[in-house]
Amino acid sequence: MSTVITNIAELVTNDPGIGVLRDAALVLDGGKVAWVGDSAQAPPADERFDAAGRAVLPGFVDSHAHLVFAGDRAEEFSARMSGEPYAAGGIRTTVAATRAASDEALEANLRRLVAEMARQGTTTVECKSGYGLDVENEARSLRIAGRVADEVTFLGAHVVPSGDADAYVSLVTGPMLEACAPHARWIDVFCERGAFDGDQTREILTAGVAKGLVPRLHAGQLGPGPGVGLAVEFGAASADHCTFLTGADVDALAGSSTVATLLPGVEFSTRQPYPDARRLIDAGVTVALASDCNPGSCYTSSLPFCIAVAVRDMGMTPREAVWAATAGGAKALRRTDVGHLGVGARADVQVLDAPSQLHLAYRPGVPLTAAVWARGVRQV
Ligand code: NIG
Ligand code: FE
Numbered sequence: 001m002s003t004v005i006t007n008i009a010e011l012v013t014n015d016p017g018i019g020v021l022r023d024a025a026l027v028l029d030g031g032k033v034a035w036v037g038d039s040a041q042a043p044p045a046d047e048r049f050d051a052a053g054r055a056v057l058p059g060f061v062d063s064h065a066h067l068v069f070a071g072d073r074a075e076e077f078s079a080r081m082s083g084e085p086y087a088a089g090g091i092r093t094t095v096a097a098t099r100a101a102s103d104e105a106l107e108a109n110l111r112r113l114v115a116e117m118a119r120q121g122t123t124t125v126e127c128k129s130g131y132g133l134d135v136e137n138e139a140r141s142l143r144i145a146g147r148v149a150d151e152v153t154f155l156g157a158h159v160v161p162s163g164d165a166d167a168y169v170s171l172v173t174g175p176m177l178e179a180c181a182p183h184a185r186w187i188d189v190f191c192e193r194g195a196f197d198g199d200q201t202r203e204i205l206t207a208g209v210a211k212g213l214v215p216r217l218h219a220g221q222l223g224p225g226p227g228v229g230l231a232v233e234f235g236a237a238s239a240d241h242c243t244f245l246t247g248a249d250v251d252a253l254a255g256s257s258t259v260a261t262l263l264p265g266v267e268f269s270t271r272q273p274y275p276d277a278r279r280l281i282d283a284g285v286t287v288a289l290a291s292d293c294n295p296g297s298c299y300t301s302s303l304p305f306c307i308a309v310a311v312r313d314m315g316m317t318p319r320e321a322v323w324a325a326t327a328g329g330a331k332a333l334r335r336t337d338v339g340h341l342g343v344g345a346r347a348d349v350q351v352l353d354a355p356s357q358l359h360l361a362y363r364p365g366v367p368l369t370a371a372v373w374a375r376g377v378r379q380v
Contacts (some may be wrong), residue, residue, distance in 0.1 A: 002029040003376065004045035009355045010055040011036070014327040015342035026056060028347035031375040036343060054370060055356050057322065059123025059348035060303040061329030061339045064240050064261055066294035067110045067149070068141040069131045071097035073295050077269060086222070086270035088194045090296045091131070091159045098131040098141070107144050113293060114148055117301045120367075123348035123374040124329065124338045126290075128188055130155030135176045142183035151333050153186035154213060157204045159195050169200050173207035186237070187213035191227035198226030205234050216332075220244045221266070221297075232256040238288065238332040243267065243275045254283040259332040262324070263292035264309040265300040277324075278315025288328030289321060308364035318361040347376035 004027045011024035018036060025042035027035035035043060076090050098106065114125055127149035129141035138156045145152045156172040187208030191201040195218075205215045215234045219227025221241035228249040231239035239253065240261040253260050260280050267274045280287050289310055293301045300306070307321040316324065330339025337346045351371040352359060359368060372380040 001047065001376070002027060002034065002045035003047045003049060003373070004042050005049045005051055005056060005349065005351070006039050006042050007053060008039065008051045008056045009053045010357065011341070012055065012057045012322065012357050013342060014058055014323060014340035018342060026341065026349065028349065028373060028376040032347050033341050033343055033345045036341065049351075049371065051351055053355060055352045055354055055359070057121070057350050057352065057357055058326045058339055058341050058345070059350050059372060059374060060121045060325045061124040061333065061335070062117060062122045062291050062293070062303060063126045063151075063238065063288055063329040063332040064263060064290035064292050065125060065127055066130055066155070066292070067113045067125070067127045068106055068129060068145050069094050069098050069295055070101035070105060070109060071295065072299065076296065077299070080270060086272070086297055088159050088190065088192065088222075092161060094131045094295050095133050095161055099134075099137050103140060103144060106141070107147065110144060110148050113301055117293075118372055118374065118379045119369060120302045120304055121350040121369045121372060122301070122303055123350070123372065123379075124151075124333070124335070125149045126151040126153060126333060128153040128155040129180070129184075130158035133158065133161040135171070135179050138176055139179040139183065142180055146183055151186065152184045153188045153216065154180045154184040154208070155188040155190070156180060157189040157196050157200070159190060165200070169196075169203060172204055177207055177211055181208070181211040181213055184213060186216050188216050188218060190218040191230065192218065192222050192225060194222070198230060201227065201230055205230065209234070214334075216240065220249065224249070228252060232258050237334050240290070241266065241275070242280070243272060245275075250279060250283050250285065253280065253285040259286045259288050259328065261288040261290050261332050262310065262314065263290055263298065264306045264314060265298040266292050268309055269298045269300070274309070274313045276315060277310060281316070281320060286328060286331055287320070287324050288332040289324040290329060290332070304360050304368065305364070308361045311361035318358045322357045322360060347373055349373045
């Protein structure tokens with residue numbers, strides 16, 4: 001089934017050869033972008049969608065989310081808004097709820113969140129484990145994630161659930177990794193004071209790489225630390241959060257292929273300072289924006305919200321922020337098939353209820369998603 005989308009006022013392709021087109025059309029065929037060009041020249045297709053002077057963008061690529069969990073932590077959020085600090089220990093509350101939930105309940109919650117994301121333009125989703133924290137519950141979290149998400153990440157090293165940290169690192173790098181590696185592409189560690197230190201992170205990443213997993217890291221969320229340096233040293237696809245960075249961290253990122261994935265919803269929901277996207281971009285670092293959707297530090301699934309905050313408070317231009325939530329996310333996941341609308345790309349497309357991409361930041365909080373296709377199939 002092919003679809004032609006016509007009368008596009010602004011077509012953001014993120015394709016360096018094509019750029020932004022005016023009065024454009026797009027043909028989706030066989031789950032891929034088959035043609036891009038002038039609306040007046042558009043070839044026929046099985047179905048026609050009239051964009052009627054609105055903007056069309058690639059679907060958002062949400063490269064960082066924690067979606068296999070049960071319950072919520074609304075009371076913890078409420079206490080934070082009254083001055084309590086965010087602490088990684090809250091993760092254990094969600095671990096208890098997740099262990100007690102059935103596979104069916106966890107999968108239903110995950111599908112609900114992915115559908116919520118699609119209604120806001122997201123068509124590629126990365127999903128981490130990290131609320132099981134024992135062999136059985138981490139492996140089942142990854143199996144469930146693999147049924148729904150595009151990219152699956154093993155985050156057994158989210159926090160030490162109880163007892164001795166060294167014994168837990170041995171579990172993560174031994175039997176847990178053995179059970180989990182077949183179900184994931186990526187390995188992640190929460191490298192932070194109160195979670196895992198530099199030596200533990202190095203040990204866990206080394207074990208994961210030996211099992212064929214590719215590193216990505218939670219780094220510099222609550223304070224400066226060794227995480228960003230380790231991400232670069234291990235050739236990680238992405239260092240995520242990057243809220244607290246030293247000059248050496250910025251230089252290391254700039255001289256690497258590691259993407260800095262910024263998660264503005266976290267700072268919004270924890271009352272932390274926002275990361276300085278401008279400093280990173282000006283230094284030549286590739287920046288992605290992602291939701292970090294999780295029940296603790298940030299329970300938003302909305303990349304339009306993240307774009308608006310990144311523009312308002314992190315020094316990004318509206319176009320940089322849209323690029324970071326599409327092409328940037330694709331780079332953070334080392335994907336060349338999503339995040340752009342060149343011919344041959346996956347047919348992941350969103351129509352905005354607005355004439356240009358600028359409106360995503362210009363009209364915060366307004367539901368602008370008019371239509372969405374994923375792999376050429378209409379979702380919204
Ligand atoms: O990315 N920081 C570590 N993990 C999540 C928070 C998880 C939670 O609080 O439940 C994050 O912010
Ligand atoms: Fe996270």
